[in-house]
Amino acid sequence: xxxxxEEVAEAVSHALAAEFGVDVRCRDAxxxxxTELEDQDLIVIGSCTWNIGQLPSDWEAHLAExxxxxxxxxxxxxxxxxxxxxxxxxxLDALDAIAKAVTAAGATLIGEWSTAGYRFTGSLAQRGTNxxxxxxxxxxxxxxxxxxxxxxxxxxxxxxxxxxxxPASVTGIVASGCxxxx
Numbered sequence: 446x447x448x449x450x451e452e453v454a455e456a457v458s459h460a461l462a463a464e465f466g467v468d469v470r471c472r473d474a475x476x477x478x479x480t481e482l483e484d485q486d487l488i489v490i491g492s493c494t495w496n497i498g499q500l501p502s503d504w505e506a507h508l509a510e511x512x513x514x515x516x517x518x519x520x521x522x523x524x525x526x527x528x529x530x531x532x533x534x535x536x537l538d539a540l541d542a543i544a545k546a547v548t549a550a551g552a553t554l555i556g557e558w559s560t561a562g563y564r565f566t567g568s569l570a571q572r573g574t575n576x577x578x579x580x581x582x583x584x585x586x587x588x589x590x591x592x593x594x595x596x597x598x599x600x601x602x603x604x605x606x607x608x609x610x611x612p613a614s615v616t617g618i619v620a621s622g623c624x625x626x627x
Contacts, residue, residue, distance in 0.1 A: 449526045449583035450493045456591060457524060457579075460598035461489065465605075475503035479510050487520045487605060488552070490543055494527040498535030498569065500542055512546040520608060521547045522556035522601050523578030525570065530585050534567040537580055541569035544577040554578075555604040558597060 451471070458469040469489075482488050492504055500508065525540040544554060557575040560568075563582070570577045579597040581590050 449581075450491055453524065453526055453581055453583065453590065453594070454491050456594050457489065457491065457598065460594050461601070464598045464602040473503075474501075474507060479507060479514060482511075482519070483515055485519065487522070487601075488516070488547075489522045489524070489601075490547070491524040491526070492539045492543055494525060494532070494535065494537050494539035497532060498538030500539045504539065504543065508542060508546050511543070512549040514550045516547060517551035519552045520555050520605060521552040523547075523554070524556075524581065524597070525576075525578060526581050526583055528584045529563055529565040529582045533565045536563070536565035536568045536582075537570040537576060538568060539570075540577050544570065553608070555608070556597060556601050558593075 454471040458471050461469045495501055523540050525537040527537045529536045556578050558579045560574055560576060
C-alpha cells in the first residue's frame, strides 16, 4: 500500500463513519465492481491527479463505465489529492473528469469546497469559487488535511440531512494503486 490518496481515504472513511454512524470501507477503483454503487445512498469517491492533470490509469479505464451507471437519486461527494505548487495549473484536474462522469450517470454532487487559502493557478475541478469536492495537498499542506477532512465530513452530513433521510449505505472508493484488492 502507498500514496497520499490511501492515507486521505482512510481518514475520510473514519470521519464519515463518525458522522453517519455506519461502517465506511475504502475500496480500490481498480478492483471494485462499480455496479455496486447503484445500491448505495451516498457515494464518496477520491482520486489523485497525476502529473499534468491526468486521471490515474484505473479511473481512466473505468470512467465510461462510471458514466454509464444509473446513479439517479444518489448523492456523490468527491475528494482529491494533488500538488498545487508542483502542478499549479492542473491542480485536481482529475476530479473534473470524475464529476462529469457521475453527473452523466444522474448523480447529485454534494460537498463542494472553497478554493480560499489554496495557491494554484488553474483547475478544471473549480466551479466559481469552489472545487467540486474536498481538495487536499499532502505534499505542501499536510498539516491542514485532518482539519479539512473533519470539517468537510460535517458539511456532508449537513448536506445529506437537507437532502432527506440519512443514508443507510455509504461507499468510499479511491483511485487504483492506492489500496490493495479487498
